[in-house]
Amino acid sequence: MKRANFSRREAIGLLGAALACPSLAHSATPERLEGNAFGTTWRIVGPSDAGLARLRPALDDLFAGIDAEMSPWRTDSDISRFNASAQGGAASEEMLRVTQAALGLAGASGGTFDPTVGPLVARWGFGPILRGGGPDWRGIRIEGGTIVKSRGELTLDLCGIAKGRALDRAAELARSHGLETALLDLGGELSALGRHPSGRDWQVAVEHPVRSQSAAALLHLPDGMAVATSGLSQQSYSVGASIWGHIIDPAAAAPVQGRLRSVTVLAADAMTADGWATALFAAGDDAGPALARDRDIAALFLFEEEMALRRIETGSIKDVLA
Structure with missing residues (x-):
């Protein structure tokens, strides 16, 4: 990715x-x-x-498709477009599935797994998501075929x-x-x-x-x-x-x-x-x-x-x- x-x-x-x-x-x-x-x-x-x-x-073909959807290292990926958006938007069935699993795990782990932690990872020198606010997985939700964020600065990192x-x-x-x-x-x-x-x-x-x-x-x-x-x-x-x-x-x-x-x-x-x-x-x-x-x-x-x-x-x- x-x-x-x-x-x-x-x-x-x-x-x-x-x-x-x-x-x-x-x-x-x-x-x-x-x-x-x-x-x-x-x-x-x-x-x-x-x-x-x-x-x-x-x-x-399988790996190339997943990379195009969920790689935060690619500026043209679906997840990078989501991160750059103000409110989120429509997502593929696969990205919806993985995001739903990530949010479920965040809840089950009490937030130790947090798919919005990308900017912190980058701040410590390890990741590509250079812009964004503090982690808040509760600010991400799925509504039908869309992934919505409560604040425009929130980002998703599904690498975990x-x-x-x-x-x-x-x-x-x-x-x-x-x-x-x-x-x-x-x-x-x-x-x-x-x-x-x-x-x-x-x-x-x-x-x-x-x-x-x-x-x-x-x-x-x-x-x-x-x-x-x-x-x-x-x-x-x-x-x-x-x-x-x-x-x-x-x-x-x-x-x-x-x-x-x-x-x-x-x-x-x-x-x-x-x-x-x-x-x-x-x-x-x-x-x-x-x-x-x-x-x-x-x-x-x-x-x-x-x-x-x-x-x-x-x-x-x-x-x-x-």
Whole structure:
């Protein structure tokens, strides 16, 4: 959903607390299809006879359409036109769907996920929405086929949820083309179709917050499930003892502070996993795990404490941890 520079969510998949698939390199799944979208990379891995190449034209069209609708990095996108408007206006069915999901998540998270936080992200050096007022997700509403804002200065940034939706649509497209066994990766967010050709679940590794260290955890990803991670890595900078990252705490109007380094969320769809990973990280060290427990969200929290890595597991995440 951008051109050359990383957005706050795209960078998560590529750089910070991303999910890797080390088992694939030595597995019986030699066929893969790869490409670029939203300023990051996508990959599909499947059996040797999957015929993945037939999916490329449809996937390229799918991702190009989503980019044209919801990339805040493009001045000609639908979302950029909305941001520049005084009152909002008509929107595509897909943008309405993603906006509705974002507003629902804002309410469910008590505002830790806020799709109007774009100007704050840019103010701290991480995003493209340079103009706009303070965050106020309650000032955005959907009326029929339109998205309306209560103040002209309000803007939308759907990067915290739109990439997950793009992955869900890619998985739907793959299934519609007859693909029954595959692992889809879009910038580090993953979705499983079927099981690994060996008969087991697909396995993915949660990257250690310290990139020189080995994987922090191994997850089994069942058929139809998706996983996403939010965290700190190269999309951050240090000021004294503080680390300032790209994920903003809307209440503090500043990057999240504390010992929390990543949150990995398992869900039945990637859009949900994507959004909640951001919301739980933005909630912080204490409120994040409390919110996950309250909402029964399957999540793995990683904290950096002195020389050790502390883990908190919530919901059913324990059922998929190796």
